[in-house]
Amino acid sequence: MARGxxxxxxxxxxxxxxxxxxxxxxxxxxxxxxxVVIGFVECHGxxxxxxxxxxxxxxxxxxxxxxxxxxxxxDVDAVLARRPxxxxxxxxxxxxxxxxxxAKRWQDVQLLLDAGITVITTVNIEHLESLNDVxxxxxxxxxxxxxxxxxxxxxxxxxxVDMAPEALRRRMAHGNxxxxxxxxxALGNYFRVGNLTALREAALLWLAxxxxxxxxxxxxxxxxxxxxxxxxxxxxxxTGGGEGDTLIRRAARIAARSRGADLVAVHVARTxxxxxxxxxxxxxxxxxxxxxxxxxxxxxxxxxxxxxxxFARGVNATQLVLGASRRGxxxxxxxxxxxxxxxxxxxxxxxxxxTHEQVKRGxxxxxxxxxxxxxxxxxxxxxxxxxxxxxxxxxLAASRDTLGLSSIIPLYLVAVVAVALVGGIWPAVxxxxxSFLTLNWYFTPPLRRWIIxxxxxxxxxxxFLIVAAAVSTVVDLAARRTSEAARARAEAETxxxxxxxxLRGERPLTAMLDQLRDTFHLDAVTLLxxxxxxxxxxxxxxxxxxxxxxxxxxxxxxxxxTDGDTDVLVEHTYSLVLRGHAPTAADRRVLEAFAxxxxxxxxxxxxxxxxxxxxxxxxxxxxxxxxxxxxxxxxRTPLAAAKAAVGSLRSRDVVFxxxxxxxxxxxxxxxxxRLGRLVDNLxxxxxxxxxxxxxxxxxxxxxxxxxxxxxxxxxxGAAVTIHFPDDLPEAHADPDLVERILVNLLSxxxxxxxxxxxxxxxxxxxxxxxxxxxxxxxPGIPDTHRDQIFLPFQRLxxxxxxxxxxxxxxxxxxxxxxxxxTLNPDSTPGxxxxxxxxxxxxxxxxxxxxxxx
Numbered sequence: 001m002a003r004g005x006x007x008x009x010x011x012x013x014x015x016x017x018x019x020x021x022x023x024x025x026x027x028x029x030x031x032x033x034x035x036v037v038i039g040f041v042e043c044h045g046x047x048x049x050x051x052x053x054x055x056x057x058x059x060x061x062x063x064x065x066x067x068x069x070x071x072x073x074x075d076v077d078a079v080l081a082r083r084p085x086x087x088x089x090x091x092x093x094x095x096x097x098x099x100x101x102x103a104k105r106w107q108d109v110q111l112l113l114d115a116g117i118t119v120i121t122t123v124n125i126e127h128l129e130s131l132n133d134v135x136x137x138x139x140x141x142x143x144x145x146x147x148x149x150x151x152x153x154x155x156x157x158x159x160x161v162d163m164a165p166e167a168l169r170r171r172m173a174h175g176n177x178x179x180x181x182x183x184x185x186a187l188g189n190y191f192r193v194g195n196l197t198a199l200r201e202a203a204l205l206w207l208a209x210x211x212x213x214x215x216x217x218x219x220x221x222x223x224x225x226x227x228x229x230x231x232x233x234x235x236x237x238x239t240g241g242g243e244g245d246t247l248i249r250r251a252a253r254i255a256a257r258s259r260g261a262d263l264v265a266v267h268v269a270r271t272x273x274x275x276x277x278x279x280x281x282x283x284x285x286x287x288x289x290x291x292x293x294x295x296x297x298x299x300x301x302x303x304x305x306x307x308x309x310x311f312a313r314g315v316n317a318t319q320l321v322l323g324a325s326r327r328g329x330x331x332x333x334x335x336x337x338x339x340x341x342x343x344x345x346x347x348x349x350x351x352x353x354x355t356h357e358q359v360k361r362g363x364x365x366x367x368x369x370x371x372x373x374x375x376x377x378x379x380x381x382x383x384x385x386x387x388x389x390x391x392x393x394x395x396l397a398a399s400r401d402t403l404g405l406s407s408i409i410p411l412y413l414v415a416v417v418a419v420a421l422v423g424g425i426w427p428a429v430x431x432x433x434x435s436f437l438t439l440n441w442y443f444t445p446p447l448r449r450w451i452i453x454x455x456x457x458x459x460x461x462x463x464f465l466i467v468a469a470a471v472s473t474v475v476d477l478a479a480r481r482t483s484e485a486a487r488a489r490a491e492a493e494t495x496x497x498x499x500x501x502x503l504r505g506e507r508p509l510t511a512m513l514d515q516l517r518d519t520f521h522l523d524a525v526t527l528l529x530x531x532x533x534x535x536x537x538x539x540x541x542x543x544x545x546x547x548x549x550x551x552x553x554x555x556x557x558x559x560x561x562t563d564g565d566t567d568v569l570v571e572h573t574y575s576l577v578l579r580g581h582a583p584t585a586a587d588r589r590v591l592e593a594f595a596x597x598x599x600x601x602x603x604x605x606x607x608x609x610x611x612x613x614x615x616x617x618x619x620x621x622x623x624x625x626x627x628x629x630x631x632x633x634x635x636r637t638p639l640a641a642a643k644a645a646v647g648s649l650r651s652r653d654v655v656f657x658x659x660x661x662x663x664x665x666x667x668x669x670x671x672x673x674r675l676g677r678l679v680d681n682l683x684x685x686x687x688x689x690x691x692x693x694x695x696x697x698x699x700x701x702x703x704x705x706x707x708x709x710x711x712x713x714x715x716x717g718a719a720v721t722i723h724f725p726d727d728l729p730e731a732h733a734d735p736d737l738v739e740r741i742l743v744n745l746l747s748x749x750x751x752x753x754x755x756x757x758x759x760x761x762x763x764x765x766x767x768x769x770x771x772x773x774x775x776x777x778x779p780g781i782p783d784t785h786r787d788q789i790f791l792p793f794q795r796l797x798x799x800x801x802x803x804x805x806x807x808x809x810x811x812x813x814x815x816x817x818x819x820x821x822t823l824n825p826d827s828t829p830g831x832x833x834x835x836x837x838x839x840x841x842x843x844x845x846x847x848x849x850x851x852x853x
Contacts, residue, residue, distance in 0.1 A: 002116055003116065004112065005113075005118045006109070006113055006119050006121070006155040007025075007120045007121070007155060007156065007157040007159070008121055008157070009120075009122045009159050009161050010122075010123060010124075010160050010207065012124070012160075012196070013124065013125075013195075013200075015176075015178075018161045019042065021159075022041075022121070023088065027056065030055075030056060034085050034086055036056060036057070036084060036088065037056070037057045037059050037079070037086070037087055038059065039059050039079045039087040039089045040073075040090050040105075041090045042091055045179065059087075060075060061073060062075035062078070064099055066097045066829050071097045071830060073096050074096075074108055077101075080111070080115055083117065084117060086117070086119075087117050087119050088121075090121065091105060092106050092123040093106065093124075093127035093147040094145060095145045095829070095830075097829040106151050109121060125206060126139075126199070127146050130206075134202060141190055143782075144780055158207060160203060162204075168196060169196070232261030232262070233262040233264060233317045233319075234254050234261050235311070235312045235317040236248055236263070236265050236266070236320075237268070237338075238267045238285055241281060242281055244282075245284075246323075246354065247354055247356070248285060248294075249292075251352075254319060254321065254352065263289065263294030263295070265295070266298070266308065267282060267296075268298075268299055268304045269298060269301075279596075280593045280595065281592075284596055308338070312346075318349065320346060322352065322353055323339075323353075324339065324354065324355045339353055377423055378423045378424055380422050381424060381428065382427045384418065384423065385419045385427055385428075385430060385431035388415055389431060392411065392412065392415055393438050396408055396411065397442055408443050409460060409464045412435040412438070412439060413464060413467060413468055415435065416428055419431040419472075420471065420475040421475055425476035428468070428472030429469060429472055432469050436464065436468075439461055508604060509598060509601040509605055510553065512597060513551055513552070514553050516576075516594045520578070520583055520591075522554065522578050523554050523580035524555040525553050525554055525577070525578055526549060526552040527574060528558065528577060529574055530546060530548075531545070531546050532573075541562050541567075542560055550602060551602075554580075558579060560577075561575040561577055563577060564578050564579040565582045566578050570596065570598065574598070574602070576591070638671035639675060641667060641668070641671040645667045645671070648664055649664055697733050697820075698732070698734070700734075701728075701730050702730075712739065713746055713747065713750070716750050717750075720746060720750070720758060720759050720760065721760045723762045723763075728764075728770065729765055729770060731839040731841060731842060732820075732840045732841065732842040733819045733821065741823070742772070742837070745774040745812060745835045749835075753776040760775045761774055768840065768841050769838045771836055771837070771838050772836075772839070773835070773836050774834065774835045775834045776828065776833055776834070777828060777832040778831075779831070780833045781825065790810050790813045790823075809823075821837065821840065823838075824838075
């Protein structure tokens with residue numbers, strides 16, 4: 001059975017018309033004779049959307065009972081039994097009520113697709129998992145109902161339902177999205193122009209990325225190597241030299257001028273590991289690329305030009321930035337080089353050759369030496385040639401009459417190869433010339449004369465000289481490559497060990513300096529920081545006052561860069577001073593990599609210290625601000641209201657009717673009660689933190705305490721619904737404290753519940769505990785923020801000072817724990833927050849903290 005197709009209407013925000021477009025598509029397909037049904041559609045009371053439901057077959061929803069409430073969900077089994085060609089399923093990211101076949105609606109949709117049913121659905125950009133935190137930062141409203149991006153990316157069709165922010169706000173103002181009483185709040189919060197513009201851009205970028213991925217897959221499937229200039233992408237090639245900074249900045253300017261093109265930096269590492277890239281330069285340049293908004297990549301290839309062009313074509317690059325050749329004129333005559341080769345074979349990719357300060361200066365001086373053998377080995381080769389050739393000549397001279405020239409020449413060739421193996425190219429070349437002359441003098445007629453009579457002898461000697469020189473060159477090149485490969489491997493192992501020690505160490509900077517000291521067998525390593533107020537001078541490196549010791553390992557710390565055997569300057573601010581012995585020039589590149597990483601490690605340590613210092617200060621500032629807000633507004637407001645009412649009653653200029661007098665007295669009484677509750681909360685919180693709160697537990701009936709808490713809320717409490725069975729056990733708790741907890745929880749629930757869905761209270765018994773659940777259907781709180789709501793003076797998501805000092809939930813949890821109970825948040829099915837108050841049942845005779853046993 002073929003799998004069904006998935007079509008997704010993606011919207012930047014609620015109200016852009018996703019469901020409307022889905023229903024229109026359903027009518028269009030039904031008109032063509034396709035079997036279309038509505039599996040689940042949420043019209044949100046919008047008349048235009050509800051009108052489109054008519055004319056299409058609707059599969060009845062499945063009713064689900066959960067904790068005393070009824071909910072309706074997509075009936076997957078009914079849709080499967082009906083087996084239509086196309087099913088319309090709204091709100092792909094919806095979380096199903098517990099007890100459903102799947103936890104998420106997108107899992108229901110996957111089941112329909114597996115059954116061969118094509119599904120048309122809708123989703124907002126805010127529900128994509130990868131953008132959930134981004135949307136929350138933009139709008140200030142976190143979304144709990146999310147789905148993996150891969151579900152939407154796997155869709156055969158994703159269509160963006162777009163609408164300008166101003167047009168969407170006009171739709172809302174006309175009542176086409178929300179009911180009139182919700183419009184003003186929505187326009188002033190979630191649906192601000194800035195929010196909608198940012199969400200629209202996020203949706204466009206996400207969809208553009210999916211289109212780019214699909215284009216790459218299509219090009220790969222059809223083996224299309226030609227560049228399609230659908231999107232500007234600038235690739236800059238880095239060699240690992242100092243000129244890379246110039247190239248990156250130039251490429252960034254090109255990308256900025258090309259309508260914000262993508263910037264990609266790439267370094268091609270040779271497969272033999274013998275490239276001349278400097279790790280320190282590459283580490284710094286990677287940070288520079290990422291700081292400019294680009295990405296860094298590294299590929300491996302035998303031929304740099306070919307690997308570079310393959311990468312550029314693979315990412316569909318439109319422009320390629322290269323540095324002008326650093327080689328000399330003679331080297332350019334002998335070989336075209338990477339730049340010329342890349343330009344000649346780039347095809348439709350535009351190539352920019354950028355000049356820089358390293359042009360025609362050759363390779364940098366920090367490279368490994370051009371020879372692969374030590375001076376001692378070369379001296380040994382010369383010694384072998386000087387002693388071995390006379391001995392070989394003396395031995396062969398005695399057999400001159402029995403051995404021909406064709407037999408003697410290979411023996412001298414063996415001697416030359418032996419010299420090449422021991423001493424390298426130059427001793428071998430000297431041995432080859434000496435062997436040529438010796439063969440001419442002792443073994444080629446006429447003997448002991450620099451004359452060769454026979455042409456074939458001359459040819460044989462010339463061939464010998466050429467072969468000996470060629471073999472010596474190959475042997476020396478192999479030895480040099482072996483030495484360079486060993487050095488490259490050692491450097492790689494050193495840097496790998498460095499990275500591991502930094503990751504495992506508690507203090508990365510100290511671990512790095514220790515690793516440097518052990519690697520190069522140094523006595524001491526010191527990192528110095530230059531005083532920024534010290535002016536530049538020729539004697540700067542000799543002034544102790546100009547430098548400060550940041551970190552040191554080993555022996556006595558150096559006070560200036562000149563105190564050690566060598567120093568490495570890092571970013572003109574730091575100096576890494578080494579004491580023990582001077583490293584070789586070949587070790588310099590690894591030292592520079594160490595030095596670059598020490599600067600990064602130092603910044604990380606300082607950022608961590610600043611964060612650790614700032615965190616308690618921020619906490620103190622938050623509490624101070626909250627207290628000031630409480631005093632300035634939450635305490636002063638009821639005082640002002642009471643004072644105004646009493647002042648009006650005392651006025652002799654106005655004669656109040658009895659009803660007005662009673663209203664003013666009620667206002668004063670209500671304001672003073674509110675003030676009293678605020679003061680009581682502050683005092684109780686201080687008692688809780690000091691462990692001095694008095695708790696008097698006794699058997700408590702939920703049937704008595706819950707209605708009493710609802711009555712304490714006044715007129716707003718009339719909307720609260722209460723559900724509990726008749727056979728509930730009593731709780732072992734302090735009735736006054738339980739009542740205060742419930743009042744705080746219900747006040748929060750009323751504040752955040754929509755008008756048409758008031759809070760509900762349910763009571764049940766589980767495992768020796770009595771659970772009281774306060775359920776609201778408001779915006780809810782994400783799991784990552786749930787612990788924050790119990791912090792003192794915390795009003796998560798509230799910006800209006802009229803909501804109180806933020807002690808309600810903190811005090812409620814503290815009171816619950818003081819009675820041996822718990823207070824924990826949970827998600828309300830369909831959206832919202834449920835606060836679960838768990839108290840020990842009276843039958844347990846539980847021991848409560850503070851209550852004598």
